[in-house]
Every structure is written in C-alpha cells, then in structure tokens.
Amino acid sequence: MEEIKKIGTAELKYDGKTYPLEVMEGTEAERGIDIRALRKDSRLIAFDPGYGNTGSCRSAITFVDGENGILRYRGYAIEDLATNCTFIEVAYLLVHGALPTQNQLSKFSRLLNRHSLIHEDMRNFFRTYPEHAHPMAILSAMVVSLSSFYPELDASSDEELDLMVGRLLSKIRTLAALSYKQSVGEPHVYPTSKLTYVENFLNMMFYTPVANYEIDPVQVRALNKLLILHADHEQNCSTSAVRLVGSSGANLYAAIAAGICALWGPLHGGANQAVIEMLEYIHKEGEGVEKMVERAKDKNDPFRLMGFGHRVYKTYDPRARIAKNACEEVLNKLGIKDPLLDIAVELEEKALNDSYFKDRNLYPNVDYYTGITLRAMGIPMNMFTVIFTIGRLPGWIAHWLELRDDPDNRIGRPRQIYSGPNHRDYVPIEQRG
C-alpha cells in the first residue's frame, strides 16, 4: 500500500485555542484531516452518524469516484474487468492485488475445484432448517460453522492463507446452491471438476437427475459479469462490518458471516430483492409509475424507490449501466419479454426527469437491474442477495487481509455523544411510584 502523503495542516479553533490537524492525501487526490489526536488534545470528538464524512482506514483495494461514476478494483476500470475477465480472475485480482498470469489462474482454479465440496456432516444442518428459512440466514450460519469443520485459521504461511481463502471462495457456491435445493426439496447436487466456477454453481442450482440441465454460455457470461460488478465497493456497510469484526481478531469465517448479515438488509444488498417486489407491486396493483414516483417523494410515505440512490454515487452507478446491458442480453437470448423490465425502464426515465431525484442526485444503483436478470435465469428472489454475497466475497476477504496486515489497525471502537439522564440516586423498588 502506497504511503499517504501529508500535504498541509488544517486548524480547528475552539474555546480560545487552535488545534493543528494534519491534512493527508491519497493516490487519487482524496484528502482527509487526521483526527487521531483530536480527543486527546481538545477533548472534542467528531460526530458523524452513518460515517458519511469519516474515513475508517487507508485502503488500496477499490477506488470509487461518486461524482464522476468511476469504479476501479486495484486500479482497473470496472468496465474493462466486466468485459474481459471471468469472476475468478477478478477474485484473484482483489485478493492478491494483481491480475493472474495464466499459470497463476490455472493453479487458483485447481485450488478452488479441490475445495468445492463441503464436509458431509454439514449437509445435516440443511435438513434441520425450517422449510422456508431465508437462504441468507442459512448461509451466514454455514459460513461461521466452516470454522468448526476447517479449524486451520491461523494461516501464518502463504499456503495456509491460500487454503483458507480458497476453501471459502469455493464452498460459498456449494453452500448457496444447497440452501436453494433444500428450499425446493430437490436432491443436493455435487460440484464437479469438469465445470468452471460459475458453470458449477448453475449446475448445482438447476441440475436434477430427471431433467437434463443444459448450461447456457450466455447465462454463464452474464452471471460472471454480475458477480464481477458486486465483487467489491470500498467501505460499504457490509465490508465495514467485516472490518469491524475482523479488527477484534475474529477469524475470517466469523467476519464474513457478519458481512453476510449486514448485506441482508433491504437498504443494502437486500435491495435487489426489494426492487423486484416493488416492480411486481406496480405491475400487479397497477398503481402506475407516476403514482410510485410521487409516493417515493412523499416524506409521509415510507415507500422509497428501491435500487435508486447511493451514499457515494451522485451520478449513474457505472455498475447499473453494465447490469442493464447484461439484462437485455439475457432476456433477448432467452426470448423473454419481461413486463418488469419495461416498468423499470419507464420508472427510471420518469425519476431521472423529476427535479426531486435530480436535485438529490438519485440515480439507479447496482441493484436496480440485477434482479430482472437473475429472475430470467430462474433464480428465485430470495436467492438474489445470496448471489450478491458470492460476488462480494472476494472483496470482503481482501479487506479482512488488508486490515490484518495494516500497521495502523486498531480494534474498531467509535465514541458517542451521550444524551441520557445525568446521575440519579438509586431508589429501592418499594419506594418507586
């Protein structure tokens, strides 16, 4: 990780005193004030609910320029990676910091193939889950349970680290597909070394002994692209959860399970499911696009345009553009005319021409079109955030590794502004009114 430059000093003037604060600059000219000594010097803390103005770390993994709609993984533009790479190449890039040579990629693929099975005893867990358990609940439980079945978690050597990371990247697919098979009461399907990473996942999801499942290269390409789009996004909610849990020294599987739980929320990774629920509602209830746009603007109405808006992007999310193209490709190839896509395009057009959305820089984000593609591929709605999880996993792993090796790393422990009662004397229960 390149050194962060100190480029000057800001001054905080308070209560007759002046506190110098160093200004630092990253490799993409992002600037921040270093407040690590603020409370010690001034007794003041910074107050920033949601951390919209607060940098939690230095990171060399992903760069997002929200004003200009730029997203790069390790310096490579998302458009180049989505067009030219497989998901496993990008996973390697995020975890190791460079695109793999052919030899490195072959070795990485062999490692993932070798560790795609789960311990046979883990299958029993699936059989004891309630029938309609959400796959995200199952996935987070299974991932943290990996630490019991594969307890080699110290990972001091490169080989041990590659093994721990490879196991997780590979088994997440098997666990995800098993949670789906269990939910539909179909027999579990084993991974095979004859298929690529995404082919294996689709085969484990849709193959059954009585229906010959044909792997469609267009869908494989589209899913590779969607997983690449989801692979990392700097300090988003779930990645920050992984870092916070990892900062206490918790093992990789525990930190990733926390990330899965954070991603599940409808404001975050659960939005792709919420988008389809919104589009289906509009389609079924026929409330009309205009009405929904008005409802999304109404502060008294809890309805929000799901898949719209972003904490960082104040222009079109570059991933949404790529996801929209992938969606059109898959629907055309499958010959599907999905009314939800028409509604989504109309809704986008209305919102982008509405001052409420324009004034607040609200544009489609990565979740807006992905659900329509996954639906067309036969992936059920409650699996959409699971797909997001498979995509985001290499990013989470890269951040956990970066945090582990960061000399600035301290256990995450934010401060607060206390707003509760001042000291009160204790009153025995018989004297309480």
Ligand code: SDX
């Ligand atoms: C992801 O961080 C990441 O990088 C996340 C992610 C990743 O790759 O990890 O990109 C993935 O989580 C994408 C976001 C998926 N979520 C949704 O699509 C849910 C719908 N979007 C909103 O809930 C919202 O836009 C958030 C949660 C995404 C962002 O919330 P912020 O940054 O806290 O923004 P805000 O709530 O302060 O909104 C600013 C204004 C408010 O209005 P005013 O108070 O200024 O009048 O914009 C309004 C909001 O009410 N607003 C919306 C809106 N999003 C924001 N109004 C209607 N519909 C929306 N979707």
